[in-house]
Amino acid sequence: MIRKDGGVKVTVVGAGFVGTAFAYSLLIRSLVSKVVLIDADRERAEGEAMDLRDGLPFLEPVAVSVGDYEDCADSDIVVVTAGSTRKSTQSRVDWARENFAVMCEVVSKVTEYNKKCILLIATSPLDVMTYVALKVSGFSKMKVIGSGTVLDTARLRFLLGEYLGVDSRNVHSYIIGEHGDNEVPLWSLANVAGARLKEYLRLLSMPFEESVFDNLFVGVRDAGSEIIRRKGRTNWGIGLTLTRIVESIVRDENSVLTVSCYLENYHGIGDVCLSVPAIVNRDGVKRIIDLPLSPKEEEALQKSADAVKEIIKSLGL
Numbered sequence: 486m487i488r489k490d491g492g493v494k495v496t497v498v499g500a501g502f503v504g505t506a507f508a509y510s511l512l513i514r515s516l517v518s519k520v521v522l523i524d525a526d527r528e529r530a531e532g533e534a535m536d537l538r539d540g541l542p543f544l545e546p547v548a549v550s551v552g553d554y555e556d557c558a559d560s561d562i563v564v565v566t567a568g569s570t571r572k573s574t575q576s577r578v579d580w581a582r583e584n585f586a587v588m589c590e591v592v593s594k595v596t597e598y599n600k601k602c603i604l605l606i607a608t609s610p611l612d613v614m615t616y617v618a619l620k621v622s623g624f625s626k627m628k629v630i631g632s633g634t635v636l637d638t639a640r641l642r643f644l645l646g647e648y649l650g651v652d653s654r655n656v657h658s659y660i661i662g663e664h665g666d667n668e669v670p671l672w673s674l675a676n677v678a679g680a681r682l683k684e685y686l687r688l689l690s691m692p693f694e695e696s697v698f699d700n701l702f703v704g705v706r707d708a709g710s711e712i713i714r715r716k717g718r719t720n721w722g723i724g725l726t727l728t729r730i731v732e733s734i735v736r737d738e739n740s741v742l743t744v745s746c747y748l749e750n751y752h753g754i755g756d757v758c759l760s761v762p763a764i765v766n767r768d769g770v771k772r773i774i775d776l777p778l779s780p781k782e783e784e785a786l787q788k789s790a791d792a793v794k795e796i797i798k799s800l801g802l
């Protein structure tokens with residue numbers, strides 16, 4: 486970590502619904518010593534910081550403030566949640582263009598003051614914005630991480646655990662690829678307590694019904710839009726997801742998380758950011774895990790990469 490006092494400082498750029506859900510969960514997990522909120526709308530950031538500070542007497546000591554980009558100088562991690570959510574009338578490309586401008590501005594300003602931090606990106610379209618942050622920052626690929634499909638993987642493990650009647654912590658399965666419509670469930674590697682999914686079902690005398698697992702995946706893939714349809718946005722789940730990634734960095738855990746990161750040659754896929762299982766520690770992405778995929782999964786991952794690359798290309802990158 487960067488700070489000489491041994492504490493950990495996290496700056497959040499974007500004090501909207503996602504940024505503040507993240508800041509809140511970070512505070513109650515007592516993972517860091519300083520949290521700074523930066524937002525183009527300074528009053529909004531001030532209001533959020535005041536509100537968060539009101540609860541500090543109930544928590545372990547942490548300093549919460551509103552800042553400017555100079556405050557990034559000694560931040561260990563800068564989390565970017567600035568940018569808009571997609572409007573119903575907006576195409577994916579127009580939305581990407583809008584947030585491309587935001588990401589260029591934010592990352593240029595952050596890196597003016599800090600070239601050593603880890604950049605953790607939540608702004609969507611996620612994989613495209615992670616790629617933009619990597620290119621604009623000029624940082625090493627280890628240091629630029631997107632929240633990716635960590636949340637989707639958690640959803641899959643939860644639903645699978647529920648269906649099988651087993652604690653989701655004992656269910657291992659990943660969602661990889663694009664965070665969005667083209668994400669890919671790795672059924673071929675799903676296992677419970679070390680037993681492959683099909684073997685585990687046999688142990689329970691349950692049939693393997695493809696439609697059940699297809700529906701389960703649809704539930705995972707469409708969870709975000711189902712939440713947005715009901716409450717207009719998603720924020721709590723992503724806030725906790727960002728906290729989980731920060732936890733792995735701050736505690737130097739070497740945890741395997743499906744973060745979005747730069748791929749050079751993953752099953753032949755390169756020059757794009759996508760989620761794959763990666764070991765995350767204090768240096769960022771320490772290693773990408775090259776898992777064996779079924780032919781169907783490889784094909785779906787390629788489709789995911791093509792979809793992300795198409796948007797990147799439309800931005801002129």
Ligand code: NAD
Nearest residue numbers: 499500501502503524525526567568569570607608609723
């Ligand atoms: P929001 O509108 O509540 O907050 C966005 C904030 O960004 C606002 O406070 C705005 O003032 C600020 N902002 C905009 N441009 C800025 C700039 N140039 N510099 C500094 N601040 C700027 O939106 P939200 O609900 O918090 O969502 C934020 C982003 O996170 C969106 O792009 C959304 O799609 C994305 N998101 C991602 C995930 C994920 O899984 N990765 C989940 C939910 C939302």
